[in-house]
Amino acid sequence: AEKLRKKIIEKTKKEVKEKLGGKEGHIVKAINMLEDLDLTFNMLFEAVRDWYSLHFPELFKLVKEPEKSLELIANLTTREQFSMENILRYYGNEALAKELEAKAKESTGAEISKENANQIKAIAKKVLEIKECREALSKMLEAEMLAExxxxxxxxxxxxxxxxxxxxxxxxxxxxxxxxxxxxxxxxxxxxxxxxxxxxxxxxxxxxxxxxxxxxxxxxxxxxxxxxxxxxxxxxxxxxxxxxxxxxxxxxxxxxxxxxxx
CATH class of the missing domain: 1.10.246.90 (Nop domain)
Incomplete structure (x- = not known):
């Protein structure tokens, strides 16, 4: 009975190790984390967009890329900062920068307090950090998979x-x-x-x-x-x-x- 018990334990250990052992286990955990980071990024971006739209809704109609709009929010934040010169530091499309500057001056959005602006700015920066983590993990996963x-x-x-x-x-x-x-x-x-x-x-x-x-x-x-x-x-x-x-x-x-x- 003891021999049989040991054989069963060894077989179980081997099966568990085979299922998701070593490098394969890390690959699976990495893809799970990537999907979680994508979900988190999308959810937080939607929240930032909803909040910031109270102040400058036109931004999201002109800038379709989530990362670009977050970068502008994180660095310029209030409509008054959306001059063509400032915009071009973070967004290299001159025609669109000109349009953004014009829309910022005639925006239908409400004014925003310094406290609210600072909070949105801080959150936008954190959401961008999540994207950076995601990109770094993506590169690591691909390199590890190519090796293994x-x-x-x-x-x-x-x-x-x-x-x-x-x-x-x-x-x-x-x-x-x-x-x-x-x-x-x-x-x-x-x-x-x-x-x-x-x-x-x-x-x-x-x-x-x-x-x-x-x-x-x-x-x-x-x-x-x-x-x-x-x-x-x-x-x-x-x-x-x-x-x-x-x-x-x-x-x-x-x-x-x-x-x-x-």
């Missing part, structure tokens, strides 16, 4: 590759999955709905996030998803069984396939 699983990273992309690892729990499991299963990872709800109520079966899951999927015609997405799943499966096997980089050949075939399906 180069084929999967280059074929699927760092973010999609990390998400596939998260869903399958390990590189080993991903490498041994049939490509038809890889194709539908992330489409579990749609698949269950199909099985339960006879709706159309899903043609792809999170593989839809791959840049090449946006290059093909909508009616050809199923074919492109199959091709991608097949190459991702080959890439995962190449990484699991050795470190030979075969990604260039796989990417070339995928790009040729996408070209045919345009």
């Amino acid at each position: 699983i180069p084929n999967l990273t280059k074929v699927a992309g760092a973010f999609l590759g990390a998400k596939l690892l998260r869903e399958t729990k390990s590189l080993k499991r991903l490498a041994f999955l049939p490509s038809s299963t890889i194709q539908l990872i992330g489409a579990e709800k749609a698949l269950f709905k199909h099985l339960r109520s006879g709706t159309k079966p899903p043609k792809h899951g999170m593989i839809l996030q791959h840049p090449l999927m946006r290059k093909v015609k909508r009616e050809h997405r199923g074919k492109m998803a199959r091709a991608l799943a097949n190459k991702i499966s080959i890439a995962a096997k190449a990484d699991y069984f050795g470190k030979k980089d075969i990604s260039s050949a796989l990417i070339k075939e995928l790009e040729e396939k996408a070209e045919k399906l345009k």
Whole structure:
């Protein structure tokens, strides 16, 4: 009984380590953190925009990029500071800077107290710091993945590759999955709905996030998803069984396939 207990414990330890051990575990935690940072950034940006719109609503109609509008708020803050000279320090579009200056002078927004302006300024700076953290983590994740699983990273992309690892729990499991299963990872709800109520079966899951999927015609997405799943499966096997980089050949075939399906 004691021998059996030890064997079970050892087997369990091995399985736990295999599932999300070492580098793979860090990759999954990093992609989770990236998604959390994106959600946090978007939520806080919306809050800053809602509050600052009371003072200068026209800013967000002219400046569409969240980071740029936050940078202007963090550095200029009140409408009185939106001179063309000041704007151009943080936003290099001369025509838009001129328009912003004009809108600041004739804004429909309300006046703002020094206390409120300082609070919005401080929060805008913190939100920008979150974005900086996100970008640094993104670079680290990609570098780590290229070092550990180069084929999967280059074929699927760092973010999609990390998400596939998260869903399958390990590189080993991903490498041994049939490509038809890889194709539908992330489409579990749609698949269950199909099985339960006879709706159309899903043609792809999170593989839809791959840049090449946006290059093909909508009616050809199923074919492109199959091709991608097949190459991702080959890439995962190449990484699991050795470190030979075969990604260039796989990417070339995928790009040729996408070209045919345009």
